[in-house]
Amino acid sequence: MSAMENDRAGRIGGQILAVEGVSLAFGGVKALSDVSFDVREHEVRAIIGPNGAGKSSMLNVINGVYHPQKGTIRYQGREYHHMDPHEVAVSGIARTFQSLALFKGMSVLDNIMTGRNLRMRSNILLQALRIGPALREENEHREVVERIIDFLEIQAYRKTPVGRLPYGLQKRVDLARALAMEPKILLLDEPMAGMNIEEKQDMCRFILDVNDEFGTTIVLIEHDMSVVMDISDRVVVLDYGRKIGDGTPDEVRGNQAVIDAYLGVSH
Amino acid sequence: MIYRENGQFKSSYAADQQMLPIGQDRVFMVALLVFVFAVLPAVLGDYVFLSLLIPFLILTIAAIGLNLLVGYCGQISLGHAAFMAVGAYAAYNLVLRVPQLNFLLVLVLAGLVAAAVGLVFGIPSLRIKGLYLGVATLAAQFFIDWVFARVKWFTNYAHSGSVQTAPIEMFGWTIDSPVEKYVFLLSLLIVFTLIAKNLVRSHIGREWMAMRDMDVAAEVIGIRPVYAKLTAFAVSSFYCGIAGALWGFMHLGAWEPLAFNLTLSLNLLFMIIIGGMGSVLGCYFGAAFIVVLPIVLNQVPAWIGFPISTAMASHLEFMIFGALIVFFLVVEPNGLARLWAIGKEKLRLWPFPH
Numbered sequence: 353m354s355a356m357e358n359d360r361a362g363r364i365g366g367q368i369l370a371v372e373g374v375s376l377a378f379g380g381v382k383a384l385s386d387v388s389f390d391v392r393e394h395e396v397r398a399i400i401g402p403n404g405a406g407k408s409s410m411l412n413v414i415n416g417v418y419h420p421q422k423g424t425i426r427y428q429g430r431e432y433h434h435m436d437p438h439e440v441a442v443s444g445i446a447r448t449f450q451s452l453a454l455f456k457g458m459s460v461l462d463n464i465m466t467g468r469n470l471r472m473r474s475n476i477l478l479q480a481l482r483i484g485p486a487l488r489e490e491n492e493h494r495e496v497v498e499r500i501i502d503f504l505e506i507q508a509y510r511k512t513p514v515g516r517l518p519y520g521l522q523k524r525v526d527l528a529r530a531l532a533m534e535p536k537i538l539l540l541d542e543p544m545a546g547m548n549i550e551e552k553q554d555m556c557r558f559i560l561d562v563n564d565e566f567g568t569t570i571v572l573i574e575h576d577m578s579v580v581m582d583i584s585d586r587v588v589v590l591d592y593g594r595k596i597g598d599g600t601p602d603e604v605r606g607n608q609a610v611i612d613a614y615l616g617v618s619h
Numbered sequence: 620m621i622y623r624e625n626g627q628f629k630s631s632y633a634a635d636q637q638m639l640p641i642g643q644d645r646v647f648m649v650a651l652l653v654f655v656f657a658v659l660p661a662v663l664g665d666y667v668f669l670s671l672l673i674p675f676l677i678l679t680i681a682a683i684g685l686n687l688l689v690g691y692c693g694q695i696s697l698g699h700a701a702f703m704a705v706g707a708y709a710a711y712n713l714v715l716r717v718p719q720l721n722f723l724l725v726l727v728l729a730g731l732v733a734a735a736v737g738l739v740f741g742i743p744s745l746r747i748k749g750l751y752l753g754v755a756t757l758a759a760q761f762f763i764d765w766v767f768a769r770v771k772w773f774t775n776y777a778h779s780g781s782v783q784t785a786p787i788e789m790f791g792w793t794i795d796s797p798v799e800k801y802v803f804l805l806s807l808l809i810v811f812t813l814i815a816k817n818l819v820r821s822h823i824g825r826e827w828m829a830m831r832d833m834d835v836a837a838e839v840i841g842i843r844p845v846y847a848k849l850t851a852f853a854v855s856s857f858y859c860g861i862a863g864a865l866w867g868f869m870h871l872g873a874w875e876p877l878a879f880n881l882t883l884s885l886n887l888l889f890m891i892i893i894g895g896m897g898s899v900l901g902c903y904f905g906a907a908f909i910v911v912l913p914i915v916l917n918q919v920p921a922w923i924g925f926p927i928s929t930a931m932a933s934h935l936e937f938m939i940f941g942a943l944i945v946f947f948l949v950v951e952p953n954g955l956a957r958l959w960a961i962g963k964e965k966l967r968l969w970p971f972p973h
Contacts, residue, residue, distance in 0.1 A: 415839055417835065417838075417839065437838040437839050437841075438838065438841055438842075438843050440839075441839065441840060441841030442841060446839075446840075447839055449836060453833045453835065453836035454832075454833065454836070455828060455829050455831075455832035455833055455836070455837070456832050456833070457828060457831065457832050457897065458825070458828050458829070458832065462825055462828070465822070465825055466822075466825050466826070466829050466837070466840055466842070467840060468822070469822050469825065469826060469840065469841060469842060470840075470841040472822040474821075474822075476818075476823055476850060476854075479817060479818060479821035479822065479823050480814045480817055480818055480821075481814070481817065482817040482821065486821060487633070490632075490636065490821065490822075491631075491632045491633060491636075494632040494636075495632065498632075529840065533840065533841070
C-alpha cells in the first residue's frame with residue numbers, strides 16, 4: 353500500500369491549473385465567492401461540499417460554461433479571465449455531467465465518436481462523398497474509440513442507442529466520451545451518483561486506471577466520502593460558495609470547519 | 620425475414636460502417652435498382668410517372684433536405700418551400716440568362732444560391748430555439764414569397780408573374796418524355812440519398828445530432844454551435860433548392876410564386892413527421908404517403924361504388940392528414956421508418972421466438 357502511495361506521490365508534477373479569487377453570482381445569488389485552489393499534474397483532486405456549495409458551478413467556470421465576475425483561471429501558464437467552451441475543449445479539458453448529458457438519440461459508438469470530433473479535419477465535401485481522407489480519418493478515430501470501449505468494458509453495447517442503457521452504463525459512456533477527447537484534465541461531476549456498490553467500485557477502478565495509465569489529471573466532485581477519501585490525493589471543501597478547507601484527505605477530515613459544515617453547529 | 624444473417628462477420632471497421640452490412644440486403648438492393656430502372660419504365664404508363672413517380676422523387680429530395688435540418692440537427696423550419704422557390708427561380712434565371720450552362724451545373728448553382736439564402740435565414744437559430752425559431756423561419760417563407768411576387772426581374776417581367784420553362788437538354792439528351800424525366804430524377808435521388816447517408820454517418824452528422832440531443836454537452840465537447848447549425852441550414856437549403864429547381868422544370872413546367880407557398884412547407888414537414896424524423900429512409904415513406912394519399916382518396920370511393928366529389932375528397936385529405944399527424948405524434952414519433960425497423964427486427968427472428 354505504502355509503496356503504491358509513494359509511487360503515486362512521485363508522479364504528481366507541478367501546477368497545471370489554478371483558480372484564483374473566482375467569484376460568480378447569478379443576480380443576487382452568490383454561487384462562488386473568492387475561491388482559489390490549484391490542481392497539480394497527474395493528481396486526483398476532489399471537490400466536496402454540501403448541496404448547493406457551488407461545486408458544479410466551479411466546474412462550469414473552469415469549463416467556460418459560466419463566466420465569473422471576478423478572478424482568473426491559470427491553465428498551462430496562460431491566464432484567462434474566462435474561457436469559451438470550445439477553447440477549453442481544444443486546450444484539453446474534458447468533463448462529464450452530473451445529470452446525464454449524453455446524446456440520447458445516438459448509439460454508444462456515435463456518442464463516443466463525438467469526443468473525437470475536434471481532431472477530425474476532413475471538409476464537408478469529402479465527408480459527403482466519403483472518399484479518401486474522410487474514410488481513412490473515420491477508421492483511424494474508430495480505432496481509438498474502440499480502445500476506449502475495450503478499456504471501459506462496454507463492447508456489448510456499441511450499437512445500442514444510449515437512451516436504452518441502464519443508468520450505470522450511461523455514466524460509463526459519458527466517461528468514455530470525455531476520454532475520447534484524450535484530455536489532459538478530466539472534470540468529473542459526481543461520477544458515482546446513484547450507483548450501487550459494484551458500479552461504484554467499477555467506476556473507481558476506471559478513474560484510477562485513467563489516472564495511472566493515461567496520466568490524466570482528474571478533478572472530481574463526489575458525495576460519497578469513503579470514495580473521496582480513498583482515491584483522491586487532495587481535497588477542496590466548499591460551503592456556501594466559499595472555500596473552507598483544502599488539503600490531503602486526512603487533513604480535511606480533521607478540519608473543524610469541514611466537520612461543522614457537514615454536521616452543522618449549534619448556534 | 621426469410622433469410623438469416625448468421626455467419627456474416629465483420630473483420631474491419633470499414634466493413635462495420637457499410638450502409639448495407641447484410642449480404643442479402645445488398646442483393647435485394649441490386650434487385651430493387653434493376654426493378655426501378657429497367658422494369659418500371661417498361662411497364663408503367665405516362666399517367667403514373669407524371670402524377671405519382673415524378674412528384675414523389677422530387678419531394679423525396681426536398682424531404683431529405685428538411686430532415687437533415689429538423690430530424691438530424693433539431694432545428695425546426697416552417698419555411699423550406701421558400702428555399703425551394705429560391706432554387707427554382709435561380710435555375711430559371713440561370714437557364715434564361717446563361718443558356719449555354721449545362722443543366723447539372725445549373726442545378727448545383729441553384730442549390731448553392733438556396734444554401735446561401737438558407738444560411739442567412741438560419742442565423743436566428745443561433746439565438747432562439749423551438750417554437751420561436753419556427754416563427755422566425757415562417758418569416759423567411761413570407762418574405763421570399765413576397766420578393767418573387769414583387770421583384771419583376773426574377774420572373775423576367777412576365778405579366779402574369781408566372782414563368783415557363785422549356786424541356787431540358789444536356790449532353791445532347793433532351794429530357795422530354797415522362798420516362799426520361801423519371802430516369803433522370805431517379806438517378807439524382809440516388810446520388811442525393813447516398814450523400815445524405817454519408818453526411819449523417821460522418822463527423823458533421825454527429826455534430827448535428829449532438830446539437831439536437833444536448834446542446835450544452837455538445838459545446839463542452841468542442842462542437843461549435845454556430846458551425847453545426849449553419850452547415851445544417853446550408854446543406855438542407857441546398858437540397859431544397861435543387862428539389863425546387865426540379866419541381867419547377869420537371870414537374871410543373873410553368874409556375875407562379877404561389878407554387879411554393881406555406882402549404883408546401885407544411886407538406887414537407889408532414890412528410891418527415893409521418894415518414895420519420897432523423898431517418899433518410901423515412902423521407903421516402905413520407906413523400907410516397909403524401910403523394911399517394913390524395914390519389915387514393917380520389918380513386919377508392921369510385922372503385923367501391925361510392926363516388927364522392929372532388930371537393931369532398933380534398934376535404935377528406937385534410938382531415939386524414941390531420942388525424943395521421945396527431946396519430947404519429949402520439950403513437951410513433953419516429954414515424955413509418957420506425958415501424959419499418961420494428962417490423963424488420965421482429966421478422967429477423969420470426970418464426971422462432973429466440
